[in-house]
Amino acid sequence: MNKHINLEKRRQAIYGWLLLSPAAVLLSLFAFYPSFATFVSSLFSKKTRRKPSEFIELENYADLFADPTFWLVVKNNLFYAAITIPVSIAIALAMALWANSKIPARGFVRTAYFTPTVLPMIAAANLWLFFYTPGLGVLDQIGSLFGLPSVNWLGQPETALWAVIIVTIWKEAGFFMIFYLAALQTIPEDLKEAADIEGCSRWTYTRRIVLPLLMPTTLFIMVNAMINSVKLIDHLFILTKGGPSDASKLILYYIWEMAFAFFDAPHAAAMTILVLAVLCVVAAIQFFYLDRRTHYQ
Template sequence: MSTLYSLAPTAPGKTVSLQVYGYLLVLPAVGFLLLFTHYPALATLWQSVFSAARNGHPAQFVGLDNYRALLDDDTFLLSLRNNLLYALITIPLAVGLALLMALGVNRRVRGNALIRSAFFIPSLLPMVAIANLWLFFYTPQLGLLNKLLSIFSLPAVNWLGDPHTALYSLMAVSVWREAGFFMIFYLAALQQIDPRLAEAAEIEGASRHYFFRKIQWPLLMPTTLFILINASMNAFRIVDQVIAMTNGGPDNSTSLLLFYIYRTAFSFWDLPYASAMTTVLLVILASIALVKFHLLDKRAHYQ
């Protein structure tokens, strides 16, 4: 009797009430999304077409003047170049290292839980603690890295004071911090793969490399897509690390896009110009996400 009742058509009024109930359930999430995501983005776009209010003069509509000024701003172009280089290097290294760590700890061996914790702990540390730790490594004369160089009679390096090495030194910190965080997602995805696939591959005599390339890697593609999107966003929103370690120096060699936006908005108090740079940053992030979805989503095998 209950089966027949469940198969009976739903009354139109009941269907409408269920739809209203569903909309009410998602209303709080949609409200927060509009309030804290879409409205700030639209407000930033609107503010970017006005001039800054200075010396008692109100803001005036200037159209695309702020965006034209970006093309002549050497510091902005340098920050954009630094950020693109930062993303191109840190994203593959962090994701690749995370995958290697996940494959390494996805085994039942003694001390595996301790190794996983050691890999994941850097992502839990506050940025102030991480900055102080790596500043100790990078100190010109007394730092740990220079002490290691002295063992091999190599000259000391001013890691954060040399424009040629400062940005790469920040990259090393980001890779060290984010690889353990991304490892957790890869490890969870690896543990969701049916173990019978590994057993069948072993029976057929497939090597570990072949099993990873033909079975594991295609099944990890949805997780890889998710991690790449998050890694891209993280690479373009680095600001606390720059402030804590270099403050954009030396000679703006470590000035990244969000750091320059922060300095323009809260040091120079030019909010419209900072809004124009923020709009450019949002367009860059949206473009990266669209490209990655277009290239990788078709290769993803969703279970």
């Protein structure tokens, strides 16, 4: 009897490992090994024709912390994330609530909200470049109707990052709306009927019932929005290239610039490891903190 039980457990263990093996292989090849190789690369000096790479421990990290441009880029990215993440989520939730309600042309509204998401990033950036062009852009043309002067939205340190932020919110809100819309359609109608019987207002029903039930979706969206906030690079190539005076330069663009423009792979690897570490810590905090306040049923 015990032999049969042990054999059955062994079969279940083998079956479980077989199910996990495709994901484990893919993660090892495209996530774990590249991360480990990047960490190892960050511990060596820059290789030149006359000077081979040498093991320098954490000197690349010390160089980054002593670099004022690094801290400016970090400041830009923190500000960018602090604006785009909550605003995109709030707009996505508002659009989902409206698109899920019984309104005329509901299908057209959903399509209109989701259209920016399906546009390629380069195409979206070029579209907004037409909006922002001084003198000829749509924004300046509208402003001229009211006697407002022309503004170089992408050429001023005060407005360049804000211009990129607006493009990101416009692009991501519709994508996040799809997740909220799918989650809203899983909420039973019985809850709305019970709330109406109890005399609850629409705001009370949304705050007390809908929002708590949407917390799993919100947690998922927050993690994705956080990741998106440090991987923006396409828009910057078209709109600002990190300028003027590094006012709109973000972390991933700086990593690319350091690796492929300055050919300084070790410092780029060090910055990549720092970004991965911060993302892991923030994601862990979000899961462990918000998970206690999340309703999964």
